[in-house]
Amino acid sequence: MGISRRTLLWAAGVGAATAACSKPAPHQPSTTPTTTAAPTRPAAVAPDWEGLRAKVAGLTQSGSPDYDTARRSYNTFFDRKQPAAVAAVRTPEQVQACVELARQSQLPIAARSGGHSYAGYSVPESGLVVDLRAMNKVDIQGTTATIGAGALLFDVYTALAQAGRCIPAGSCPSVGIAGLTLGGGVGVLSRKYGLTCDKLTAIQLVTADGILRDVTADADPDLFWALRGGGGGNFGIVTSFTFATDPAPDLVVFHLTFPAGAAPAVVGAWQNWVARAPVDLWSNCVIAGGSPPQARVGGAFVGAQATLNQLLETLLKAVGTRPTNRMVGQRRYLDAMRYFGGCTNRSCAPETQPREAFVASSRIITKPIGDPAGLTNLLQGRVDLDILLDSLGGAVNAVKPADTAFPHRDALATVQIYQKAAPDGQEAAVRAVAEVRDGVGKLGARGGYVNYIEAAMPDWGVLYYDANLSRLRAVARRYDPDRIFTFPQSIHRA
The missing domain is CATH 3.40.462.20 (Vanillyl-alcohol Oxidase; Chain A, domain 3)
Incomplete structure (x- = not known):
């Protein structure tokens, strides 16, 4: 039997015309753009869904048998949302193809991993949902963990515990590592080890120009700064995170x-x-x-x-x-994470978590x-x-x-x-x-x-970002001058 999020918190204490779609830009070491001037945005073309389908086999559109399931997020209030398509991606190159389609067609685009966006922004109306859940590998080498952006917290905790390591993160087992980290990431180990984003050492990100960037404090320092607390969906689509880990404590x-x-x-x-x-x-x-x-x-x-x-x-x-x-x-560390996830005596698997x-x-x-x-x-x-x-x-x-x-x-x-x-x-x-x-x-x-x-x-830009808002706006203009990554409360609109 499932347990609702509220109970968990209380009990644990926590058919379109097509046009040619160009090849996505290649993966390259990140370099900071040298200009902040916005180029003239080209006219939109109709989304080339068949071209995208040739690159992303897991593309679902309205009318497909699995569409209603594929478009759902955690909050049932957003079941009314009708995205144009959901792309279940498996590689960074497929993410690049999705961003390229959105750029050319000026189609709303959003990444989704756990689907817990409180305002439903991971399911853009008439837009493209980039479903990252298949990109969920957790690779631990020594004290470093590289985690796919589609990984959910319980998968992360399980893999870390097997290696005797930990990162500070949240409690809900079906929350995605991506949204949590990009907004800062508070949790049961925050006072001891800091925010989730404080443990980041590198981020792999597809920016609005379709380039797959390796972002670090040395390469793209402004972008690396913004991705640590600047909120999900604002600067591109992350494909993986690299974290420094600590020994997993009892x-x-x-x-x-x-x-x-x-x-x-x-x-x-x-x-x-x-x-x-x-x-x-x-x-x-x-x-x-x-x-x-x-x-x-x-x-x-x-x-x-x-x-x-x-x-x-x-x-x-x-x-x-x-x-x-x-x-x-x-x-033990993993047992404690199960406790705070409300699944001490049941499965923590995401499919067992009830929506509400x-x-x-x-x-x-x-x-x-x-x-x-x-x-x-x-x-x-x-x-x-x-x-x-x-x-x-x-x-x-x-x-x-x-x-x-x-x-x-x-x-x-x-x-x-x-x-x-x-x-x-x-x-x-x-x-x-x-x-x-x-x-x-x-x-x-x-x-x-x-x-x-x-x-x-009200006044959400200031309340969420305080004195950092001006710098965040500048980073968004630099890396996304055409406002590809825009939603009602994006940095572009703050």
Whole structure:
């Protein structure tokens, strides 16, 4: 039996005319373009679907028996979207062919791996979906891992664990490594080892000109900078990532459930506790809407169980209320990732993960919210709406905000606002999330996390990218002057 994303978060604590299509540009060492002037864009031609099909056998269009399955993303709200085609690619050259078709025909194009884009941007209406899921190889050589852009997190964790290595990443097993990394990548090891993007040493990327580039800090430093936190879909289609890894640690995982009415005290104590916690500790605090809202605290510790128990007693003393349920247990690295993925006693395979309808948004807090009761009151009576506070700090804060495109280096925590909804309840869910998002903002939160991208987020460019937005715009203009990679909240439109 599957488990919903909301339950996981709560329980784990985390027929067209054709024209000639030219041959895609070859793979070459990356060189920075020498001009920022936008050339005159040629007139669009009709997409050469048959030409693309000759290069990409896995091309599905409307009317094909597998079209409705191929176009689906994780969020069922986006099942109404009708892309022109879905190309299941297997090689970088096939990705190049897709980009070339989109460039010539001026067709919307987007990459998809896990399909978890909160706003559905990985399925462009009347556009081309480049499905990367077959490009999922995880190759580990010593302390280096090269991971295909189509790999999903549980596949990544499994391969890393077999080699005794790890990277800091998220918890949901069916999330793709690509979207996670390009937006920064927060997770249960972030305080200890940094963001997912902080471990990047190289990226293979097809840019708008169809060139397959090997991007590093030495080759294309501006592009390498932008790809570490600048958000997915903005600068090209990644085909693989190369990461520096760390030894996979054993973890002590914990879960505390508190009685009804304790949520304000839990939130207030947790914020101050995690702000002073050692970097070996990661924790989150989840507030579930209801009458009254309820709170739980979970997390992981790299170290001895006895030390964690001492830290937890400090938290409980500050809360002033004992939990109704307390679980603390030692786990091997992969078992801990299974726990946070909600699949300790079942398969973590992506095909076993249920899809659901939801709306979400985010804020960022850099210091404790001074009115924790005001925060919890935002969820009074709001069934199926949660606020998740995920701690940052530690190694995340050790990097300067301008050193990568991810700007929230001084953050105490991300604030995710997540509303599970009925299939016909999208409008109501959007309103509810917006009300809570704005309420959190009035309590002192600022910014937003681009991996929790929300179509209705006001002033989203500044909130997601802060002072890094201007440089991101310049990189986008340089590498994509014709705006091939454009969607409603792309850097080109920020």
